[in-house]
Amino acid sequence: MTTLDTSAKPFSLTKFVPGDFKSDLKPIWCPGCGDFGVVTAITRALANIARPPHEIAFVSGIGCSSRIPGYTTAYGFNTVHGRSLPIAQGIKLANPELLVLVASGDGDGFSIGGGHVAHAVRRNIDITYIVMDNQIYGLTKGQLSPTSSRGRKTVTSSFGSLEDPVNPLLYVMGYGASFVAQGTPADMNGLAKIIEEGIRFPGFAFINVQSPCVTYGMEDQQLKAHKTNMKSLEAMGHDASDRAKATELARAYGTELYTGVLYRNPNPPTTYGQGVTERQEAFKKSAVPRHEILNRFKPTN
Amino acid sequence: MSEDLIIGIAGSGGDGVISAGESLLTAAALEGYHCVMTKSFGSQIRGGEASCRLRLATQPVLNPNGPLDVAVALNWDDFKRFGAELPVEAATIVIYESNTGVAADKLPLPGVKPAVVFSVPITAMAAEHAGTDKAKNIVIAGLIAGWFGIGRESVVAGIRKKFAKKGAEVVEGNVRAFQAGLDFATANPLPQDRKLSTPQSGGQAKLLTDGNDMCAAAAIFAGCTFFGGYPITPSTEIMQFLDREIWKYGGTVLQAEDEIAGIGAVVGASFAGKKAMTATSGPGMSLKTEILGLASLAELPLVCVNVQRGGPSTGMPTKAEQSDLFQAAFSAHGDCLRPVLAPTCVADIFEVTVEAFNLAEYYQTPVIVLSDQEIAQRKETVDPIDTSKFQIIERRHPSGPELTNYARFKLTESGISPISHPGMVGGNYLCAGIEHNEQGRPTASGEMHARMNEKRFNKFNPLKNRRDLFTVEGDSDAPIGMVSWGSVAGVAREALRLAQAEGLQVKLLVPRLLYPVAETVYQDFFASVQRGLFIEQSYQAQLYRIVRMNVDLPTQVKAFAKSGSNPILPSEVLKRLREMVVSIQGNQQHQPEAVQD
Numbered sequence: 001m002t003t004l005d006t007s008a009k010p011f012s013l014t015k016f017v018p019g020d021f022k023s024d025l026k027p028i029w030c031p032g033c034g035d036f037g038v039v040t041a042i043t044r045a046l047a048n049i050a051r052p053p054h055e056i057a058f059v060s061g062i063g064c065s066s067r068i069p070g071y072t073t074a075y076g077f078n079t080v081h082g083r084s085l086p087i088a089q090g091i092k093l094a095n096p097e098l099l100v101l102v103a104s105g106d107g108d109g110f111s112i113g114g115g116h117v118a119h120a121v122r123r124n125i126d127i128t129y130i131v132m133d134n135q136i137y138g139l140t141k142g143q144l145s146p147t148s149s150r151g152r153k154t155v156t157s158s159f160g161s162l163e164d165p166v167n168p169l170l171y172v173m174g175y176g177a178s179f180v181a182q183g184t185p186a187d188m189n190g191l192a193k194i195i196e197e198g199i200r201f202p203g204f205a206f207i208n209v210q211s212p213c214v215t216y217g218m219e220d221q222q223l224k225a226h227k228t229n230m231k232s233l234e235a236m237g238h239d240a241s242d243r244a245k246a247t248e249l250a251r252a253y254g255t256e257l258y259t260g261v262l263y264r265n266p267n268p269p270t271t272y273g274q275g276v277t278e279r280q281e282a283f284k285k286s287a288v289p290r291h292e293i294l295n296r297f298k299p300t301n
Numbered sequence: 302m303s304e305d306l307i308i309g310i311a312g313s314g315g316d317g318v319i320s321a322g323e324s325l326l327t328a329a330a331l332e333g334y335h336c337v338m339t340k341s342f343g344s345q346i347r348g349g350e351a352s353c354r355l356r357l358a359t360q361p362v363l364n365p366n367g368p369l370d371v372a373v374a375l376n377w378d379d380f381k382r383f384g385a386e387l388p389v390e391a392a393t394i395v396i397y398e399s400n401t402g403v404a405a406d407k408l409p410l411p412g413v414k415p416a417v418v419f420s421v422p423i424t425a426m427a428a429e430h431a432g433t434d435k436a437k438n439i440v441i442a443g444l445i446a447g448w449f450g451i452g453r454e455s456v457v458a459g460i461r462k463k464f465a466k467k468g469a470e471v472v473e474g475n476v477r478a479f480q481a482g483l484d485f486a487t488a489n490p491l492p493q494d495r496k497l498s499t500p501q502s503g504g505q506a507k508l509l510t511d512g513n514d515m516c517a518a519a520a521i522f523a524g525c526t527f528f529g530g531y532p533i534t535p536s537t538e539i540m541q542f543l544d545r546e547i548w549k550y551g552g553t554v555l556q557a558e559d560e561i562a563g564i565g566a567v568v569g570a571s572f573a574g575k576k577a578m579t580a581t582s583g584p585g586m587s588l589k590t591e592i593l594g595l596a597s598l599a600e601l602p603l604v605c606v607n608v609q610r611g612g613p614s615t616g617m618p619t620k621a622e623q624s625d626l627f628q629a630a631f632s633a634h635g636d637c638l639r640p641v642l643a644p645t646c647v648a649d650i651f652e653v654t655v656e657a658f659n660l661a662e663y664y665q666t667p668v669i670v671l672s673d674q675e676i677a678q679r680k681e682t683v684d685p686i687d688t689s690k691f692q693i694i695e696r697r698h699p700s701g702p703e704l705t706n707y708a709r710f711k712l713t714e715s716g717i718s719p720i721s722h723p724g725m726v727g728g729n730y731l732c733a734g735i736e737h738n739e740q741g742r743p744t745a746s747g748e749m750h751a752r753m754n755e756k757r758f759n760k761f762n763p764l765k766n767r768r769d770l771f772t773v774e775g776d777s778d779a780p781i782g783m784v785s786w787g788s789v790a791g792v793a794r795e796a797l798r799l800a801q802a803e804g805l806q807v808k809l810l811v812p813r814l815l816y817p818v819a820e821t822v823y824q825d826f827f828a829s830v831q832r833g834l835f836i837e838q839s840y841q842a843q844l845y846r847i848v849r850m851n852v853d854l855p856t857q858v859k860a861f862a863k864s865g866s867n868p869i870l871p872s873e874v875l876k877r878l879r880e881m882v883v884s885i886q887g888n889q890q891h892q893p894e895a896v897q898d
């Protein structure tokens with residue numbers, strides 16, 4: 001039996017190839033699923049980042065997309081539906097040295113786990129949040145998702161959805177995210193590049209990946225359609241430091257497929273983790289030895 | 302002289318009732334008395350009525366409840382709102398504010414005529430001597446110090462310290478107010494001397510704290526460096542204490558967006574290799590359920606404290622109840638076992654919390670500590686604790702050879718598999734909520750699922766033999782046995798003391814490990830028992846039912862249970878014990894003589 005570890009490779013190596021981050025676990029995905037491209041893009045980004053797999057924690061929730069950590073050689077944590085963000089934040093705060101990645105789906109990330117997104121954004125903990133947005137519940141076989149368009153017919157909306165979708169890009173922009181990007185496996189180079197940039201960004205980074213579900217997805221959401229529809233922000237000459245413009249472009253979610261970095265805060269704000277480290281350093285001096293902690297309770301009048 | 306005094310003080314929010322209690326409590330702790338103080342408030346956030354109960358004694362105080370020896374009322378409307386929490390009897394010494402205009406023989410206490418009643422111009426004395434009626438609390442402390450002999454020096458020392466910044470005039474004014482209280486007591490002596498005798502411990506100062514702060518301090522002692530949680534009464538002080546302290550130890554407190562995120566972050570920190578804890582109460586505990594299951598399946602250590610309050614739903618947020626045991630033991634989908642511990646008093650919270658961390662790390666499991674509102678929020682003297690006698694257990698990491706072809710969930714004989722964490726070279730694995738094989742890979746194999754279940758259950762077998770997590774008190778072969786846990790164990794202990802003083806043959810089992818049920822401990826305990834009683838603060842008597850599920854108890858073992866906020870009194874328990882003695886005697890008389898052969 002083989003294992004997920006990469007100890008076969010000496011860790012003194014400073015150069016990595018994408019294969020170093022690919023496990024030998026066989027994906028359960030349907031052939032042609034967009035998520036294949038996403039895991040490839042992630043391993044390509046990680047090879048460029050060049051942190052050894054054991055220094056990476058890769059967290060996810062539940063869904064087809066959330067299977068991703070197991071297909072990498074990182075320390076994976078495939079948690080419960082919707083809760084990957086709080087768990088990832090705990091990991092990063094407990095060990096700031098780690099590179100922490102989070103993978104999620106549109107349902108995992110914006111329905112059941114939607115409440116956590118705002119707090120992850122405003123806390124600005126240095127993690128990278130990759131949502132595979134296929135506008136459908138894949139794992140549970142094709143139900144309506146929070147990013148499915150109004151009127152969409154699925155097995156739980158037989159007569160068409162009666163609600164407007166969430167706009168993930170606008171959502172995180174609204175809470176003040178400092179790094180917001182969108183990609184599709186239809187443009188593998190572009191996708192790997194924004195993932196790498198997101199990881200390198202010092203703070204919370206959000207990447208929405210339009211990752212087609214070939215089994216339950218709409219036709220206009222497949223790779224073929226992406227290839228013709230996608231518009232590269234770079235080619236458009238978009239200035240990613242322009243927050244107002246980025247917000248405007250974000251509004252086009254659902255009608256336009258922009259790819260690349262929508263917004264990158266030119267002055268990244270202090271991260272939560274930096275605040276924690278500073279406080280720990282400052283308070284260290286005033287610690288009494290742990291075994292003397294009960295002296296706190298000596299009465300004084 | 303007195304060995305044991307229960308004092309109840311009530312007034313409106315601004316009357317300084319709590320600070321009067323606190324200065325007496327601190328004085329008593331410094332003088333080496335055993336003391337417990339509970340506070341109670343009306344439902345308003347600020348203002349409203351406030352009361353405190355102090356029990357001061359020369360020997361350990363087991364339980365704060367019981368009829369008042371002394372009642373202090375700043376106004377009768379507020380006093381009466383506390384009803385059964387401040388029970389006045391004919392023998393209670395009543396002290397009340399004269400400006401209430403109530404005549405000493407016309408107290409608004411239907412059905413009771415206390416023999417000793419003092420109408421004292423408390424507000425007027427404060428205004429006269431300290432120049433402000435804010436000093437009412439000081440006058441009360443002076444009165445109590447005068448009549449009952451505690452705190453003469455230390456209350457004055459406290460006044461000098463507390464008001465030092467406000468200048469000599471304020472200090473002296475408050476000292477005069479205290480003296481006025483003392484003088485009033487001297488001028489109006491009690492019919493009988495009720496001063497407290499010297500404490501048994503010979504006046505050695507004690508520690509003074511409440512259960513929540515003690516729990517947090519124990520976590521720091523045990524090496525906890527991560528806390529994630531969400532505020533909820535009556536658990537929040539645990540997070541507040543850690544927020545003041547944990548950074549010094551390289552730790553972090555995360556006030557999460559809800560209880561799910563709180564325990565989520567804790568699971569994450571534990572996965573990252575740190576000792577981590579969360580604390581909550583009723584509704585918050587319900588939200589944590591799913592992630593507790595994840596921690597059980599992924600075998601991640603964590604401590605989850607549930608400071609029980611009345612339920613279900615919002616229930617009674619400020620009242621203790623022991624009604625979350627079923628939830629602690631059973632609220633998981635799938636076959637799942639997690640240890641549940643309960644402390645019995647403030648001092649015990651230290652030991653139980655340290656034990657919880659040790660069990661969590663050793664068995665790689667979530668551990669639930671079932672505290673309750675009463676011990677969490679009551680202030681209590683604690684004899685100095687020798688921390689050097691505690692062992693601190695760390696999780697077992699894989700050694701060098703174990704890291705070649707590392708199998709995170711290796712099926713070992715003990716069921717405990719060495720655990721790695723991110724950052725550890727060669728320890729990489731997939732941690733998941735999905736069933737896994739030894740390597741951590743997802744599996745749908747029924748056989749593997751069965752083996753992993755077996756591992757996750759069998760690893761706890763040694764826990765059931767931890768007799769040190771149980772105490773048996775009283776006559777070891779008594780025919781009458783009581784079982785009680787949590788804060789109510791103190792009531793049972795006091796009842797045992799009373800029963801023994803009457804010569805009754807009774808014993809008491811106090812489990813600190815509630816789940817898994819240690820069958821043999823109960824079997825041994827009940828071997829000599831003909832009549833038994835589980836004493837619990839819940840409608841259902843949840844421990845009684847859980848033990849019955851697991852152990853064949855004698856049929857004459859019953860439960861004495863009350864819903865939260867209905868104090869169980871030692872005298873009531875004693876009454877039942879007496880009835881049990883009579884019933885055993887009756888039975889013996891009616892038994893046909895044994896056949897000789």
Ligand SMILES: Cc1ncc(C[n+]2csc(CCOP(=O)(O)OP(=O)(O)O)c2C)c(N)n1
Nearest residue numbers: 062063064065081105106107108137138139
């Ligand atoms: C608490 C809970 N509710 C429901 C589910 C069932 N469930 C698993 S994945 C999923 C939706 C997945 O959709 P999405 O997050 O978009 O991921 P995808 O499969 O499309 O990648 C649901 C409803 C669950 N596992 N846990």
Ligand code: SF4
Nearest residue numbers: 030033064138213214
């Ligand atoms: S159901 Fe859709 S999302 Fe899931 S694996 Fe198949 S194609 Fe991918």
Ligand SMILES: [Mg+2]
Nearest residue numbers: 105106134136
């Ligand atoms: Mg989806």
